Amino acid sequence: MLIELILNGLIIGCIYALIAVGLTLIFGVMRIINMCHGDLVMLGMYASIILYEKYSILPYFSAILLQPFFLLLGALIYKLIDHIPLKQREMNSLILTLGVSFVISTSVMLIFSADYRTVTLPFSQEVLQLGVIRIGYPYVISSAFSIVIIVLFYYLIMRTKIGRAIRAVASDPETASTLGIDIKKISFLTYSIGVSLASIAGCIISPILYAYPFVGGIFIIKAFVIVVLGGMGSIHGAFLGALLLGVGESLIIPYFEHSMKDLFAFILFILFLLFKPTGIFGGKSRV
Amino acid sequence: MDIRKKIVIVSIIYLCVLLLPFFINMQEHKYLMDIFLHLNLALTLANSWNILGGFAGQVSFGHAGFVGIGAYTVALLVHYLKLSCWTALLFSGFFSCCIALFLGLLTLKLRGPYFALATLATAEIAKIIVVGARSFTMGTQGVAVEKTPLLGSENYLVFLFLFALMLSFISIISSLLIRYSKTGYFFIAIRESENATMAAGINVFKYKVIALLISGYLAGAYGGILAIHTGFVDPESAFDISRTVEPIFISYIGGVGTVIGPIIGSLLLVPIGEVLRTEFTTAHLLFYGIMLILFATFFPKGLAGLIKLGARKNVAKNK
Numbered sequence: 001m002l003i004e005l006i007l008n009g010l011i012i013g014c015i016y017a018l019i020a021v022g023l024t025l026i027f028g029v030m031r032i033i034n035m036c037h038g039d040l041v042m043l044g045m046y047a048s049i050i051l052y053e054k055y056s057i058l059p060y061f062s063a064i065l066l067q068p069f070f071l072l073l074g075a076l077i078y079k080l081i082d083h084i085p086l087k088q089r090e091m092n093s094l095i096l097t098l099g100v101s102f103v104i105s106t107s108v109m110l111i112f113s114a115d116y117r118t119v120t121l122p123f124s125q126e127v128l129q130l131g132v133i134r135i136g137y138p139y140v141i142s143s144a145f146s147i148v149i150i151v152l153f154y155y156l157i158m159r160t161k162i163g164r165a166i167r168a169v170a171s172d173p174e175t176a177s178t179l180g181i182d183i184k185k186i187s188f189l190t191y192s193i194g195v196s197l198a199s200i201a202g203c204i205i206s207p208i209l210y211a212y213p214f215v216g217g218i219f220i221i222k223a224f225v226i227v228v229l230g231g232m233g234s235i236h237g238a239f240l241g242a243l244l245l246g247v248g249e250s251l252i253i254p255y256f257e258h259s260m261k262d263l264f265a266f267i268l269f270i271l272f273l274l275f276k277p278t279g280i281f282g283g284k285s286r287v
Numbered sequence: 288m289d290i291r292k293k294i295v296i297v298s299i300i301y302l303c304v305l306l307l308p309f310f311i312n313m314q315e316h317k318y319l320m321d322i323f324l325h326l327n328l329a330l331t332l333a334n335s336w337n338i339l340g341g342f343a344g345q346v347s348f349g350h351a352g353f354v355g356i357g358a359y360t361v362a363l364l365v366h367y368l369k370l371s372c373w374t375a376l377l378f379s380g381f382f383s384c385c386i387a388l389f390l391g392l393l394t395l396k397l398r399g400p401y402f403a404l405a406t407l408a409t410a411e412i413a414k415i416i417v418v419g420a421r422s423f424t425m426g427t428q429g430v431a432v433e434k435t436p437l438l439g440s441e442n443y444l445v446f447l448f449l450f451a452l453m454l455s456f457i458s459i460i461s462s463l464l465i466r467y468s469k470t471g472y473f474f475i476a477i478r479e480s481e482n483a484t485m486a487a488g489i490n491v492f493k494y495k496v497i498a499l500l501i502s503g504y505l506a507g508a509y510g511g512i513l514a515i516h517t518g519f520v521d522p523e524s525a526f527d528i529s530r531t532v533e534p535i536f537i538s539y540i541g542g543v544g545t546v547i548g549p550i551i552g553s554l555l556l557v558p559i560g561e562v563l564r565t566e567f568t569t570a571h572l573l574f575y576g577i578m579l580i581l582f583a584t585f586f587p588k589g590l591a592g593l594i595k596l597g598a599r600k601n602v603a604k605n606k
Contacts, residue, residue: 033400080584090399091346092583095539098348099579102532106572217528221411224404263415266408273397273405 004133005250011135011143013246015208018146018201019219020226020238021153022194028170028233029190032081032089035097037198038220039104040070044202045211046108052119059119060145063203067196074195078188101216109213116210124207138207145204150239153197157235166190170233218262225269231279240280290467293546294460301456305449320444324516326557327451328509329537333549334458335505336534341544342471343498344478345395346403348531352410353503355526357383357510359417362430362520371435376450376511383507384500386413391499395492398481407531414526429521432514447516454512458505462546465501474498478544529572536575540582542591551590 019041026034047066048059057065077100084092123137157163168176169186177183209215226245230237245265252264272279307323332350340346357379364375394405417424424430434443465471473494476484485491514520534549541552556575563571586593 033404080580083584084587088587091344092587094346094400094403095535096580096583098532098535099576099583102572102576103580106570106576110567110570110573214528221407224408228404260415260419263412263419266412266415269408270393270405270412273401273408274393277397277401 004135005254006247007133007135008139009247009250010243011139011246012250013243014143014146014150015201015205016222016226016246017150017239017242018197020223020230020242021150021235022197023220023223024227024230024233024235024238025157025166025170025190026194027227028235029166030081030187032093033097033224034191034194035094035220036077036101036104036216037194037223038216038218039101040073040195040198040216041202041205041219042108042211042213042216043073043104044070044199045206045209045215046112046117046202047199048203048206049117049119049211052121058121059203059206060141063145063200066199066203070195070199071192074192075188077195078191081191082184082187101220105213105216112213114213116212118210119207121207142204142208146201149197149200153193156193162186162189221262221269222265225265228269228272228277229279234279237279290463293463297456297459297463301452304452317444320448322558322561324444324448324451325561326553327448327455328512329533329557330455330549330553331451331458331505332509332530333534333537333541333553334455334462335502335509337538337543337549338462338465338474338505339498339502340535341538341548342465342478343474343495344544345495345498346399347406347502348403349390349406349408349410350502350506350534351526351528351530352406352413353383353387353506354510354513354530355410355417355522356386356413357507358514358520358525359424359430359510360507361511361514362432363424365432366430371437372432372515373435373437373446373450376508376515379511379514380504380508383510384504386507387499387503388496390503391496395495395499410526410531414522417526418522427522429519429524432518432520434515434518443515447512451512454505454508459546459550461501461505462549466546470494470497475544533575536579538589539587540578540589542589543587545589545591548589548591551594555590 019037023034023037026032026037044063044066047069048062051057051062051065052059077097080096080100081089081093084096121138126137127134128137128140155163157166165176165181165186166189168179168181169183169190173183176186222245226238226241229241229244230239245268248268249261249264253261256263332354335353336347336350360379360382361372361375364370364378365372390406390409394402394409397405418426420426437446465474473484473489476487476489477491477494481491510525514525517524537552537556538549539552540556541550542548556578560571560575563574582589588595
């Protein structure tokens with residue numbers, strides 16, 4: 001029973017990681033908090049639901065198919081952020097992305113109403129049995145998919161030239177720019193990667209969780225919790241934080257009633273902000 | 288114009304509005320009065336947010352929490368202690384202020400976006416606690432707020448109108464007083480550079496707490512009036528995220544960090560919002576969102592900044 005809970009937590013954690021790592025990367029490179037990150041996840045959920053209902057395309061394929069659309073949307077939001085003068089960017093981008101978040105969620109509500117929706121795949125009820133452990137197939141496929149994406153992402157950041165440039169800008173923008181790195185280009189790339197990861201997470205989570213127009217609020221808060229847990233701007237920290245939150249949540253669910261389940265994340269969040277704002281991996285304090 | 292003249296002008300305008308109920312039949316023009324009530328409430332909340340986020344530069348994403356706490360204070364005092372709802376209203380701001388003090392001592396050491404995130408989380412925690420403490424707060428079922436006659440009269444709309452008017456008056460006056468006092472200059476100094484303010488020997492933490500207390504009081508009292516107005520309080524409506532977002536919209540579009548900003552913003556946005564709300568249920572939120580994007584990106588000083596710019600250009604032309 002315990003192993004099953006931990007495994008379930010790890011699976012959810014993998015998907016949380018996709019959302020949080022984009023948020024932390026954007027924060028690290030651009031020094032802004034992308035308040036509309038959760039709504040991009042929500043948009044991914046809705047898009048994959050619509051594609052499945054209309055053309056019966058599996059959410060795992062639509063995660064790839066929808067990328068051009070999301071990259072375009074991301075580029076549009078990036079253009080708006082880029083328009084704010086650098087000096088006011090920290091606070092005004094917070095307000096701007098909050099506005100974007102509101103526009104996305106209310107438009108979805110106006111088009112699709114506030115009903116809860118989900119994708120029912122042909123194998124939604126089937127269960128993978130490994131000895132005593134039982135896991136639903138959608139969970140297995142989604143976690144496998146997210147692990148593949150995470151590995152690709154990790155390769156991109158750690159092994160390629162672009163990734164090295166992104167890490168350079170995150171650790172010291174001034175030095176990076178004197179070394180000939182185009183900060184604007186890297187910022188744009190980072191934002192696109194973040195948006196793309198969020199939309200993929202949305203698509204592959206739609207067979208597992210219910211979608212409704214304001215579900216983005218929950219994702220953004222959880223992603224913040226993870227990012228603060230792992231240390232703002234730290235990629236490794238975000239992975240670890242996501243797994244920790246996923247396991248922690250799934251372990252306390254049986255002992256508390258449903259409405260209290262999110263309390264765990266928030267209290268952890270406040271405690272970390274107060275006592276260890278630099279996160280698990282420490283590092284340079286930015287608070 | 289010095290501050291005394293401004294206070295006199297505001298007082299005169301409010302006295303004129305105060306006479307309104309004597310000329311207009313409230314029952315006939317219920318819709319109009321409703322918009323007016325909402326205008327005053329929105330103005331109060333926007334001022335509350337602006338004092339903390341505009342003057343002191345501590346952007347809050349947790350005003351829904353203060354509003355919810357204020358609303359539940361009234362509801363629970365009426366329900367358990369059988370207080371008159373008007374007496375309970377006096378406590379709502381006070382209790383919200385106490386929570387703000389607690390919150391401030393915990394989180395105001397944090398800066399910028401971190402503080403914003405901490406307020407977002409604490410508002411959610413307050414909501415979850417209210418939902419979870421079912422035996423005390425009735426959980427998601429909500430609590431009914433019984434209206435009690437005041438001074439032997441049952442004309443609730445008039446009383447609500449007067450209370451809302453009083454509250455918005457207090458909020459404008461406190462915003463004015465703060466803006467032109469030493470405290471206000473400290474607030475602005477903190478907004479511009481916390482390190483420099485600290486280096487000048489000013490107790491930054493103390494002034495941030497003061498800003499949060501004023502803001503929390505106004506937001507809590509807003510919640511109290513809201514609870515009496517709707518006659519019912521439940522977690523979803525009391526901690527509605529739009530109470531966090533609306534004051535930000537209004538302040539930003541009017542002009543964040545100015546006294547006149549929230550006034551312009553609410554005078555302009557609330558009537559448009561109310562009309563849109565009655566025409567198409569949720570379209571007003573979409574409208575607010577688009578306006579916020581436009582203003583945050585292209586006119587970060589808001590309408591107040593644009594007007595000032597226009598006036599300056601006019602003066603230059605006349606010279």
